Structure formats: structure tokens, C-alpha cells
Amino acid sequence: METLIPTRLSTLGHPQRLAVFRLLMRRFPDRVPATELAQALGLKPNTLSTYVSALMQAGLVSQERVGTSLRYAIDMDAAGRTIDYLLRDCCRGRPEICTQNTHPAPKGDNPMTDHKYNVLFICTGNSARSIFAESILRDLSGDRFVAYSAGTKPRLELNPFALEVLKQKGHDVSALRAKNISEFQGPDAPPLDFVFTVCDQAANEECPAWQGQTISAHWGMPDPVKVMGTDAEKSLAFHQTYGALRNRMTGFTALPIASLDRISLQKAVDEIGQSNEERTSA
Template structure:
């Protein structure tokens, strides 16, 4: 690590008895948890479920999953049995299990939840179009084409996330804690 880097140069965490790094918990947050966030959850489980516990939730979840998203995931052989829209409240409650990484997939989730995550998880925003034309009037008349584009984009992003070492991702959350503490003590 360069000497002027703001992150500490720490050794990697000790592997578990099974010889693998700790599984990280990832939460994908969307507006209604019917398309993008559920697709991301399913893809992360499918491609890297051995390293990550994937979850998704919505600010105002709807009753059912987008049928075009469901069809696309099934066509790709991605399991969909456990997928359903869920409220964000279950992940924000004090008794909720900790989340290591929060990724928002809608502008509303990104702006509405900025800085509200308990436990200082690593946060990111993946700006993706909403594939449901009834929820996003700006979406093209062909929701299947939007679902296909979002699927391809998410698959690339999930593949990149999956190759990052866990200790590097966790170091980002520790760096965030140290940065916040520095700002509080300076002010």
C-alpha cells in the first residue's frame, strides 16, 4: 500500500477453520424490491453464494416480483424459489443481523437512505433503470429489453464484486469508521 494511503495496511483476517474467509452479508436496496434488487440478490447467490449472504429489500415493497425479471432469471437457470419483495425495516431493526455491504439500485433508495445504515457497512450505488414501465414512465415500451439490459449489467457488476477479497471489502468499512471518527474529533 502506498505510504500516503489513508487506509491502514493490516494483515488479512484469519481464515475460518474451513479455510475460507468469513461470508459477507450484502443487502441490495431498491424502491419496491420487485426487479433490480431481487435480480441482484438472486445473481449474487447464484454466482458467489459460497462467499456472500445475499439479501434484498425495498423502501415500499410491492406484493409480487416483476414477471419479466422472474422469467429472465429462470431462463438463465438462476434459482427463484426464495425470492419475494421485503420491507427494508427488517434489515434496519436493532435486532437485525449486521450487513457488511449495502448496494442501492434506485435513485430514491440512494438519496433517501444516505448515511442511515447501522453498523457502518460499505455502501455503493448502482444506478440502473427500473424495468417496470408501470413504476417508471421513462422506461421504454419493451420491459423485456430493459430487464435484459439490467440483467447483463448486474451480472458484470456481481462478477466483479465476487472476485474482490473479503478483507479488502471489510477494510473499506473500517476506513469509513476511522474517517467518521476523524471528522468528529476535528469538529
Template sequence: MTRKYKVLFLCRENSARSIIAEALLRELAGHRFDAFSAGPEPAARVHPFAVAQLRPGISDLGILSPKSWLEFTGEWAPRMDLVVALDESVDAHHTPAFPGEPASCTWAFADPLADDIAESERARLFEKVFWQIVRQMSAFIELPQYATPASVAATAAAIPALSAATQRVTTCDA
């Protein structure tokens, strides 16, 4: 039986980048991965520009919602294999301890919700970030260590390969 890897994507409000990453991983490789997303300060709803980027190709937008990362810290929480921070302010020094001691890394993408972005440019930045996440996710799901069942230790050992393969990972801790 093939094991599904559990991946948690984090960003501050869990309304844009992490939601996009969760939806893309579920859509592109849901047969091999269980995808989740969360953040320390979850927004009230998924950002409309994130929904607009996902709408053309994602089959089940209704299951996407901002969540607190605390939902993934209890005894009952699913045991993640990998935690990916998509927000530079959400790194290993700020994240809570997740059960099972999953591997972690950071993929750096611009924040399309940053206060210094002109509203007239926000939709364009959302599109740019969306396609950057698509490219990163495509490289990630093609990594050979995710093609067959592996232990958490093997997953952790694979994190440097992810960095070399994608050149978008800024920090990784195995």
C-alpha cells in the same frame, strides 16, 4: 474459518433490480456472500419479467420475495457489511440506519419499471438491465478484498476499489 460477507441490495419496490442482484450474488458466490434485498415500498410480488430473466440459471427462485428495508434495521437484523442502492432515488440520504454501520454505495441502472417505458419495450429493457447487473456482479465478486476474511473496516476501505474496478458505481460512502 472463512467469513461470509453480508450484502443488502436496495431498490424502491424490491421487485426487479434488487431481486436480480440478490439472486445473482447468491447463485454466483453464495459460498462467500449472504445476499439480501429490500426496498422502502415493497411490491406484492417479484415482477414476472425479473423471474423470466432469472429462471434459466437461478436454482432457487422460491426464496425471492419483496421485503421492506425496515426488516433489516432492528437489533435482531443481520449485520450487513455492504448496502448497495440500485435505484438513484434510494440513496444514503433516504435509507434508514442499518445496524453495524455498513459501507454503502450506489450502482446506477435504468428502472425497467419506469412509467415512461412502453410495454412493448419493457421486456427488452429488463434483459438489458439483467446483463448490466451480471457484469457488475461479476466484477464485484472478483475484487480481492472478498477472497479472504476481512474486518468491516477493511470492507469499507475497499469501496473505492470497487468504484475503480467496475466504473459503474456512481456514489460511494465508506
């Protein structure tokens, strides 16, 4: 047994430290600025510092200084060893006895079956980035994927610059609409194989666990809606976002999903989220 396991479990037993850990897990493999962590969790800076210090001492979180900013990320190897201990030791090497029968534990050597995959893209407003992702995947996927998008706080209307870009790229926008994430969380919702957050704010927010063995990843990128300037400058920002998402979608659709085990597939989608040159470290 790894000597730090009891310390890690004790550290995660504190609700606020667990909240920091869970947020960083949702943002993995991003390094998140301390100011953003504090704001997302409603914590004072000195309080957050106490919590992340405890997580670092337990070996669960790493710290990096970028200029004057401190940034934090999950140490996935340490987190994985801790979870592995719980499943293999505490559950006597039988993870199925520690989970509900309706939600079996994912197995690393169990590839996803070859079928049509349901994919959901989430951002806050569901008016630009997630709409781009939904439209691009729908047109690239053929009959392999069913693409959806939703927002944690959806806007009443889609962004006009986003719609214009989609029209220029030849996408059918007639059926697009902003949707609330709740549409995909009820008993009648389609089972989701993949869930991707495409904005940091949405990833920072609490979201109920998805049913089944959904693979999720964070593909955050800057919000083109926030770009100031002339209409031409704003349009350029939307075109750049569209291009970055199309690159990611091209990589995603090229994955041999049916032949990859879940661990390899999770690693692959995480890497796609970090492959975009336009992705800033802010």
C-alpha cells in the same frame, strides 16, 4: 488547518444545506441534476440554487453543465479533508474518543476479516433490480456471501418480467419475495457488511445509519419497469438490466476483500458502480 474548514462547518450547520450534502454523499460518485435534487428534497429551484451555491463556495460541491442541465456532485477530497480535520484535530488524533464504544470509527489500514459477508441490495419496489442483484450474487458467490434484497416501498408482487428472466437464466425463484427495508434495521437483523442501492430514488431517500462498519455504495441504473412498448421490448430491457448487474456482481465477487483496507475497498465498490456502459447520466 485548512482555511476553508470553518466555512465548511458553518455551511453544513444549516439543516437544508446539510440535507443537500447528505443526499449528494449518498449518490456519490453520481452527478445529480438540479431538478432531481429539488424534487427529492421538496425544495423550490431558486431555494436549491441558494443552498448549492453556498456548498460550492465552501468547496464541498462541484457543478457541471450537461446541455441545459446543471449537475452536482460531492467533492470527496474536500469532504474527506474536513472529516479528517474533525477526527485528527478536534478529537486530538484519537477518533475513538469521538465515537460511541459500540460504533468504533473505521480505520483506513484495517482490512475486513475473511468471513462470509452479508450483502443487502436496495431499490424502491424490490420487484426487479434488487431482486436480480440478490439472485445473481447468491448463485455467483459460493459460500463467500449471503445475499439479501429489500425495498423502501416494496411492491406486493415481484415483477413478472423479472421473474421470467431469472427463470430463463436458471435461478431458483421459489423463495424470492418483496421485503421492506425495516426487516434489516431491527435488533434481530443480520449484521451487514455491504449495502448497495441499485436505484436513484432509493438512494435519494433518508435511511438510518447501518450498525457497525457497513460499506455502502450507489450502483444506480435505469428502471426496466418504466420501459414502454411491446412485451418483447420490455423483456429486452429486463435482460439488459440483468446483464449489467451480472457484470457488476462478477467484478464484486472478484475483489480480494479480506486483503483490502477499507478505503481501498470503498473505492473499488464505487468504481464498480460506474463501470456499466448502460448507466446513463440522467
